[in-house]
Amino acid sequence: MTQSMMAQVLSLYASASVIDRLHLAIRWYLCPFDKISGYVPKGGLIVDVGCGHGAFAALLALRSPQRQVLGVEVAAHKLRVGRLATAHLPNLLLVQGNALAIPARQCQAITILDVAYLMPPEVQETLLAHCHERLAPGGTFLLKDVDTKPYWKFWLCNAEEWFVGRLVSRLTGQQFHVQPVRAFYYRQAADWAEALRRIGFRRVQTVRLDQGLCHPHVLIISQKG
Numbered sequence: 001m002t003q004s005m006m007a008q009v010l011s012l013y014a015s016a017s018v019i020d021r022l023h024l025a026i027r028w029y030l031c032p033f034d035k036i037s038g039y040v041p042k043g044g045l046i047v048d049v050g051c052g053h054g055a056f057a058a059l060l061a062l063r064s065p066q067r068q069v070l071g072v073e074v075a076a077h078k079l080r081v082g083r084l085a086t087a088h089l090p091n092l093l094l095v096q097g098n099a100l101a102i103p104a105r106q107c108q109a110i111t112i113l114d115v116a117y118l119m120p121p122e123v124q125e126t127l128l129a130h131c132h133e134r135l136a137p138g139g140t141f142l143l144k145d146v147d148t149k150p151y152w153k154f155w156l157c158n159a160e161e162w163f164v165g166r167l168v169s170r171l172t173g174q175q176f177h178v179q180p181v182r183a184f185y186y187r188q189a190a191d192w193a194e195a196l197r198r199i200g201f202r203r204v205q206t207v208r209l210d211q212g213l214c215h216p217h218v219l220i221i222s223q224k225g
Contacts, residue, residue, distance in 0.1 A: 005034070009059050012085040016053075020081050024055055032209045032217060033059060036113065036144055039207075039221055042066055044108025047134070049127075050074075050115035054082030054094045060111075061092035074098045099127055106136035113144040117186050124185065128199050135224040141201060143220045144209075147189045153216040158184065189218045196222045 006028060013021055033056050040046060043066035048057040051071030061069040071094040073079045082094045099115060110131045116124050131141055148154045187195075193204045201222035209217035 005059070005062075008062065009055055012058060013053065013055070013081065016081050016085065020053065024053055027052075028055065030213070030215060031114070031144075032213065035209055036111070036142065036219055037063060039140070039142055039219065040067075040111065041108050041140055044068070044136075045070065045105060046109045046111065047072065047102055047107050049099050049102060049110060049112045049131075051082070051094065053078045054086050054092070056111070056113060057082075057092055057094065058086050058089060061086070061089045065091055067091055069093070070095065070103065072097045072099070072101055100130055102130060102134045105134070107134050107139055108136060109140040109142065110135060111142045111144070114146070116143065117145055117184050120185055121187075124187075125195065125199075128195060128201075132199050132201060132224055137224055139224045141196070141222045141224070143192060143196075143222075145189075145192065145218060145220075146186065147208075147210075147216040147218040148186055149188070150216060153210065153214060154186070157215045158186075189220060192220045193222075196220065200225060 010024060010028065013024055037059055040060055042064045046060055046067050046069045048069065048071045051057045051073045054071045057069045057071035060067055069092045071082065071092070073082065073094065073096060076096065079094055079096050086092050086094065102110065116127065119127065135141060146154065146157050189206045193206055196204050202225040204220065204222040207219045207221065209219055
């Protein structure tokens with residue numbers, strides 16, 4: 001991501017707490033949001049599921065006025081911070097709801113970034129099917145997660161997730177994840193791709209996003225037939 005765009009998005013959160021701003025800054029330095037946003041359609045209704053503080057949704061809204069971006073987040077605190085930061089963006093709306101609460105509208109695209117690994121496999125399958133139903137014909141589904149290979153990157157990412165979760169919980173007195181997480185449900189990229197095809201998605205492709213990064217980021221892109 002260009003430094004100017006990153007600075008523009010992070011500047012929206014100038015009034016947020018130090019912990020929230022630190023969380024956002026670290027996340028943005030570790031995750032290739034810029035590359036992911038390049039695969040999102042330039043117009044239409046775009047839904048970001050599990051949008052957190054709304055930073056990626058804000059990026060999408062800022063980059064294309066033709067987009068109507070809807071961020072869905074279950075955590076009340078993150079939602080409050082995000083709403084305050086992005087209230088002036090006319091093409092962005094943040095609403096509270098879980099990952100299955102995608103509005104009953106025909107979406108041009110649905111994005112899910114680093115959320116699905118928190119769900120057991122049967123819930124993951126339900127989520128994918130729900131997204132397929134909500135997409136317009138030809139709509140794009142983007143699932144960003146971490147791959148289980150290479151192993152050293154996966155091990156580092158998994159260890160960091162546990163450590164950061166506990167650190168944030170101790171500093172803020174709030175759970176890092178909305179509900180206690182006893183296990184992470186990572187899947188290989190090939191397994192995600194097969195699950196998407198089984199549900200009915202077409203043109204499934206996997207894009208590695210971890211070059212030069214310590215996390216095994218992978219983006220699985222597909223379309224509704």
